[in-house]
Amino acid sequence: MKSIEIDRNKRLKDEPRKGHNRWHPDVTPVLEVDPGEEVVLETRDASDSQVKPHMTVDDMGGLDTKVAHPLTGPVYVKGAQPGDLLEIEYLDIVAQPRGWTRFRPGSGFLRDIFTEPYLVHWEMSDGWATSPQLPGVRIPDGSFMGTAGIAPSHAQMEEWTRREADLVARGGTAVPPDPEDAVPSGGAIANEGLRTIPPRENCGNVDIKQLTKGSKLFIPVNVDGALYSAGDGHFAQGDGECCITAIEMGATASVRFQLHKGEAQRLGMKMPRFSHSGYFLPPQWAAPRNFIATMGMPIRDDGTQEGEDLTLAARNALINMIDLLQERGWTREQAYIICSVAVDLRISNVVDLPNVTVSAFLPEDIFQG
Amino acid sequence: MKSIEIDRNKRLKDEPRKGHNRWHPDVTPVLEVDPGEEVVLETRDASDSQVKPHMTVDDMGGLDTKVAHPLTGPVYVKGAQPGDLLEIEYLDIVAQPRGWTRFRPGSGFLRDIFTEPYLVHWEMSDGWATSPQLPGVRIPDGSFMGTAGIAPSHAQMEEWTRREADLVARGGTAVPPDPEDAVPSGGAIANEGLRTIPPRENCGNVDIKQLTKGSKLFIPVNVDGALYSAGDGHFAQGDGECCITAIEMGATASVRFQLHKGEAQRLGMKMPRFSHSGYFLPPQWAAPRNFIATMGMPIRDDGTQEGEDLTLAARNALINMIDLLQERGWTREQAYIICSVAVDLRISNVVDLPNVTVSAFLPEDIFQG
Amino acid sequence: MKSIEIDRNKRLKDEPRKGHNRWHPDVTPVLEVDPGEEVVLETRDASDSQVKPHMTVDDMGGLDTKVAHPLTGPVYVKGAQPGDLLEIEYLDIVAQPRGWTRFRPGSGFLRDIFTEPYLVHWEMSDGWATSPQLPGVRIPDGSFMGTAGIAPSHAQMEEWTRREADLVARGGTAVPPDPEDAVPSGGAIANEGLRTIPPRENCGNVDIKQLTKGSKLFIPVNVDGALYSAGDGHFAQGDGECCITAIEMGATASVRFQLHKGEAQRLGMKMPRFSHSGYFLPPQWAAPRNFIATMGMPIRDDGTQEGEDLTLAARNALINMIDLLQERGWTREQAYIICSVAVDLRISNVVDLPNVTVSAFLPEDIFQG
């Protein structure tokens, strides 16, 4: 089985041939695989292993701040070309034994209220996370990759950089390219590469908690080989991830790719979709069984980037779901009705500025055999 | 067993002693009950029985337009006083055999896109809804009351009227008092009574799909006797109810009240909460098992009413959940962390302007023994 | 919709044109239906309405004893012929509000231990059964028809009568034809008709608790029209029904037939089958969530080891469960009733000789908080 193994005692910058932390089409692939092959990716946590089990909140001041998100990859998928739809099946996601959750001044959904930093450590064993800072709480395993996506094209990278700069110019919040802490360091990738904080059309940091073992993620391919990377493992998270971190951990993801040739172009798909048969989702962990879902972010049809606007994100997730239903042969009006009576709108993240994300979940079981 | 029985061949205006369609503290109670008693309420659909099984979309032009929502009640709960917390347990919710879903110009989340009216009929039997307009679709029974709440005080009625008028003055959308189609007709209730379209602190039209059989709803009492009313049954709905109607139907609700004396005042509770043990929620229908939840609407702390703003609604649901966790002894910081790792933010309705609603669901099972 | 409506204030013998209580090919059909039609059957309880809500165990002495099971029907399914496979889909099963459970000398799995009669009454509302004789217990709705089947052919009736008589001749227990209390009374049906106590190849009293709403039952057809009848509703039952009664009730079953022409003959099928999609089976009830269980092996109380004897293993598991319930403060009689209505007996292993093992599963959720 092919794999990318990392040394978890090292930082990403010490193993730059195993990963990267900026989205850019020119990152060198670590591995080539065929569709249908199983691939195992070992990944680092969102802090690039800087948060250690016995750190206090005061220790956090000296950490490198622009390391997020250390990603393992990219993986070059043979045969993938722009216009294809890449399917990523999550065969397994295995947690490392330690995790943490924190919030910091200036980020998180309630950043005006929570102005002092705070840090919680977790131990994971036997399927539960527990924390000495939260006595009596135990959180069941719902491991997923907070950040996973594929390379943008050069044109996309330029357009997305532009629209986010435009938002900043209008007073909004976004995260421009920045070579500090970039891996690979120096050069075009560090200088031009998109920061991974916001999710975008290439997926990335969507923080969708339903992307657990057993799920399938579908992303329109932008460059030859697709260039899939993953990192930012979450042991568990609420829909929304309100303080901007989940139970953050290193993880090992087993994935398998399939190519749907020309499908993204044929459908005019711009945003990722995902599905889950429900097999490995425990019912306590609360997702509709056997669904397919669309995503929405606060980007207008004319390409304008808006900030922290869940209403626009919900609108876009819903329009994407109506499109999906139309692809299956329903009229727009029927699709709108089906959405109103059966499709759930859930807030996937409310913190990855500017692209807070709403997902629309269609339960497949409403369609008769 | 006490009950309010209606003649479903009649409109609410023909049985004005069984119900009302405006929120007002002076509506005369239909029934008095003790805490612990079971009460059965027969209710009309949101159109006040105007939509008939064989109507076409063209027939809808002539209908009375300001009848929503015909409510059965109010029920006077003996001993209830302002400052108490009223608990309503839904023992059963039974569907009538016919339902409908529609959208109309000027309402619904995508009202700029869907500008032509549309109508779908449903038949409900054996636990499924099917529609000749949506061949091959069947929706399992998830019956709940779209609108259920208690009377506001006079002071609240005046304040809410004022804040909504202020929103309209700023260009927003709200629904001012209007005596047309009001029941009771004429007089102070018709002229001053709050329209039932938006949900508010007295609950009402929250359209929360998890308020099914087995759930418990908690509302701070505003007037003596609380004055509970219910209507607007939904056979099924997606989180969000995007086109502004669900599978609309008449329903029969069996409820039981409990009083938590002085609890709302002691906690400083302003918004309703709800919980569910999960017993009668089929897992396909997708809610966390054994939860307690808070609600948020786009109303600022200083009382300003905002419009269609899911971000503000999510913020308020989250702050209310942090308050709930603090009541249980967690610090604010611990509570925020728990929310980020375990609390789901879901869009309950995105259409009941101006008070679109987000709910925050806390799974009780994360707390050990 | 076609239906057979009964007067529940009358005994079966007072409405002999609506039903029967012996299996015989010559019973006159009450109704004819086409495959695909929905049919509603109102049914009486197993005592033929003799057990009344306020009866005591002493009142039971005077009851007619050979009335079981009053069945509603038969329904003639057009086109059904011997060799076909009849499919019965249970669209809905609705409980009457009162029920009972009892045991009597000479019947039940532990008839040597429980030699005094005992009676418990139940009230069913809002999806739960509760009993003044079992305070603190509530049993969720798992309604199914304890007895439902089709007519045997004349040849089958004769063969089954013969094999059961042979068993009796060898010292075994069976229930020969008996005209006492028979409906229709007198004549060949009363004299020759098979008693309904044992299930046989025509299905009948199989007491399979999974035959709930949503299930499908498949029986090889023996006579033209199949002649389906149903009765003996159970609100809930444990696998095994150890004391010989469940929560016995009148019920209303909605069923739909399909014919698989020649399929039983083609497959050489002699015994019924059944299936369930799981849609309406709540997970707490289809299998117990949150259980405690006991084991039994084929070892006698005096220490004697027996071989491969599941019957003795089941007996011991059950006695151990009764002990467990006694430790919690229930009387032996209460415990036996609880086992009959809620404890599942499942075969854990049938191979580890000599100690084949049966387990008894008690769902803890039946005990109110």
Added chain:
Amino acid sequence: MKSIEIDRNKRLKDEPRKGHNRWHPDVTPVLEVDPGEEVVLETRDASDSQVKPHMTVDDMGGLDTKVAHPLTGPVYVKGAQPGDLLEIEYLDIVAQPRGWTRFRPGSGFLRDIFTEPYLVHWEMSDGWATSPQLPGVRIPDGSFMGTAGIAPSHAQMEEWTRREADLVARGGTAVPPDPEDAVPSGGAIANEGLRTIPPRENCGNVDIKQLTKGSKLFIPVNVDGALYSAGDGHFAQGDGECCITAIEMGATASVRFQLHKGEAQRLGMKMPRFSHSGYFLPPQWAAPRNFIATMGMPIRDDGTQEGEDLTLAARNALINMIDLLQERGWTREQAYIICSVAVDLRISNVVDLPNVTVSAFLPEDIFQG
């Protein structure tokens, strides 16, 4: 964390200080632990690693035949004394990647029908077992320890030996002590030690499939330190384990002990009990969702009616299920294997004399889309 690590390239006889394969009070403990400590036990499969991935059925002739079951342990639980109740919590059970299922002449429930040996290999990854011998079948992870128990006292050992010999004298089947292949070899343990094939009051080989991760097992303590051992991991099994093997594998069990002082004596408990909160039991597996089932009654093929014989009923349900699988194209041998690893035998009724009924439940979801 304390652990017993084994070398899986070695046989038990090559690491006799890590385990044993006979039940005897004098086996030397490998490890001492306190109540409340987590302990990790690595275990061998039931064949003592003799069955290798590429073996054929013909290779099986030369294997040592009396090695079952190689157990890891015993663990001495400090403070445990006769009369206490030992609680074993299964914190985790992790599968090795390879497994097998077989049947052999002279053993298994249908040993008179299946007289030729048969062998199937499994590969386990990502939570599923698949087999080249059963194309299209996948079995979800339901790992548990087939054999786990504690030491008998000397008096128990003698009594159990005697009662089993008595059964043999009456023509029954049992497995007397036998020093061949015993570990430790030679001496009193090999000569007197109880074979582990049958489960007994000390638990052992109960093969109860619900003893998965999250379960708790309670056994009355017989000797100081209790002396807990475990082995015989099963990746999955149907209730009944009809061909006498499950998906047999090496496994790693994480367990934690608690002592309930004097509880077994106080309760007069002689047999083990077990419980499960249901948290880690996927609903598809704890009970089959989406099943098809067959029935069996105690009627012989020649038409003879037998009484109250669950064993014959189970046999017939199983034969009917094998017929059903044959109709779908499986060979009889494949069908028998599928039954052993996935079909649940449950006692439907044990009272409707003479036809007590057993049902066999096949979960349809094991067949890949």
